[in-house]
Amino acid sequence: MAKQNIFDNETFFDGYMKLRERQVNANNIFELPTLFSLMPDLEGKKVLDLGCGSGERCIDYIRRGASKVVGLDISEKMLEVARRDNSDPKITYLNMPMEDIDKLSETFDIVISSLAFHYVEDYCGLVNSVYSLLTDGGIFLFSQEHPLATCYSGKHDRWTRDEEGKKLYVNISDYCIERRNDSTWFVEGVQRYHRMFSTIMNALADAGFRILRVEEPYPTDEIIKKYPEYYDNFHKPDFLFVKAEKFTKGV
Amino acid sequence: MAKQNIFDNETFFDGYMKLRERQVNANNIFELPTLFSLMPDLEGKKVLDLGCGSGERCIDYIRRGASKVVGLDISEKMLEVARRDNSDPKITYLNMPMEDIDKLSETFDIVISSLAFHYVEDYCGLVNSVYSLLTDGGIFLFSQEHPLATCYSGKHDRWTRDEEGKKLYVNISDYCIERRNDSTWFVEGVQRYHRMFSTIMNALADAGFRILRVEEPYPTDEIIKKYPEYYDNFHKPDFLFVKAEKFTKGV
Numbered sequence: 001m002a003k004q005n006i007f008d009n010e011t012f013f014d015g016y017m018k019l020r021e022r023q024v025n026a027n028n029i030f031e032l033p034t035l036f037s038l039m040p041d042l043e044g045k046k047v048l049d050l051g052c053g054s055g056e057r058c059i060d061y062i063r064r065g066a067s068k069v070v071g072l073d074i075s076e077k078m079l080e081v082a083r084r085d086n087s088d089p090k091i092t093y094l095n096m097p098m099e100d101i102d103k104l105s106e107t108f109d110i111v112i113s114s115l116a117f118h119y120v121e122d123y124c125g126l127v128n129s130v131y132s133l134l135t136d137g138g139i140f141l142f143s144q145e146h147p148l149a150t151c152y153s154g155k156h157d158r159w160t161r162d163e164e165g166k167k168l169y170v171n172i173s174d175y176c177i178e179r180r181n182d183s184t185w186f187v188e189g190v191q192r193y194h195r196m197f198s199t200i201m202n203a204l205a206d207a208g209f210r211i212l213r214v215e216e217p218y219p220t221d222e223i224i225k226k227y228p229e230y231y232d233n234f235h236k237p238d239f240l241f242v243k244a245e246k247f248t249k250g251v
Numbered sequence: 252m253a254k255q256n257i258f259d260n261e262t263f264f265d266g267y268m269k270l271r272e273r274q275v276n277a278n279n280i281f282e283l284p285t286l287f288s289l290m291p292d293l294e295g296k297k298v299l300d301l302g303c304g305s306g307e308r309c310i311d312y313i314r315r316g317a318s319k320v321v322g323l324d325i326s327e328k329m330l331e332v333a334r335r336d337n338s339d340p341k342i343t344y345l346n347m348p349m350e351d352i353d354k355l356s357e358t359f360d361i362v363i364s365s366l367a368f369h370y371v372e373d374y375c376g377l378v379n380s381v382y383s384l385l386t387d388g389g390i391f392l393f394s395q396e397h398p399l400a401t402c403y404s405g406k407h408d409r410w411t412r413d414e415e416g417k418k419l420y421v422n423i424s425d426y427c428i429e430r431r432n433d434s435t436w437f438v439e440g441v442q443r444y445h446r447m448f449s450t451i452m453n454a455l456a457d458a459g460f461r462i463l464r465v466e467e468p469y470p471t472d473e474i475i476k477k478y479p480e481y482y483d484n485f486h487k488p489d490f491l492f493v494k495a496e497k498f499t500k501g502v
Contacts, residue, residue, distance in 0.1 A: 173420035176469035218427035
């Protein structure tokens, strides 16, 4: 199947950039803090960012001491922003679909990906490619949409609400049926792949990774005080994080 | 908190035994086949079964070549059945809460538990005790109620149904709030502990296990043809399985 390059769609790109410019969004409240809480020591490390987007994270890796960063993205429009706003002599931006990383010749100490894997059809292929790009004991850290989020097919209301419209619970159907869900997000036909927890864990274990940490971020008391509308993240976490180590018997 | 010994409650015991006597139940259709599909080679191995109940599995481990089996259960009534119906010179039945296994002096090659851990309050303590009872490279295989099942608090209908009463989707609330849910199952006040998927994975990783396999069983076409009423297991799997290896750096 063709690799999705939705970020080069004008309408999607503009909508997405506006969303990310807002200071109060799920990425800033849940996703980025969790990602950086799981971040290994980057001092002197070679880092690959799969789906680097506009490159803010790549700059941060350099600030944290990374010796080299390769930021890879399928969207040329995103990389234009990255090269304009987040360039550094130690950063190389590559316009390439992450499905093609097996073509990269160099190896990395750390591979990071933020909210990109739910767009990928061949999950096991990607995980195996990451494994082969990592040095022994290398760290693989990624976030993706949570399986309770990706399983939403749009066939019925996502939420059951009370009279005031408050979300009471999330309506889950066909969690065990893995599939591509085409949804409308800024534009029609945005393709997300639903996979069960077990499929994600087994792809990592089968590739040869040792799972070090799994996170499903939910609101702190502080977040609920400031942004009560995020209570629904107790019912359905938006994001899943996995930190894994390249496991080599005998090392 | 007192360790729950619900299986010694007469009413619960009779209801549970009748349920298990039925040939068509979720245990026979999903749980046992998955457990045995994940079973390591037992030839000459020492096996510990946590929550062995009436001992059918212990007898099966002997048939599969286990050199010794210790079946442990908190319920004396269950062990009476085990000693009567499933005794073997190589099997020792111990009446002990699994929370106390740190008191066992011997080690095991394989620790197995079927549908017991959702009754345990101190999950990390139990996982750490299992780790210390295992020989290096030993296998820990267990099933428990799935987090999408344990998170049901009884505050609202578990399912949304159509006019004919067919289950359309499962209503999930407070998945991210870990807690004890007291429900009525044959008797009132059966205590189950809800834990997020990440809590289960992290307890294993932190103890020093390498996760080898995770399974969330769902119906095959054959099962759906024979028992269409089990379609709802696509929406909400009843069981979670984990197979993990005692990981020792350098081994």
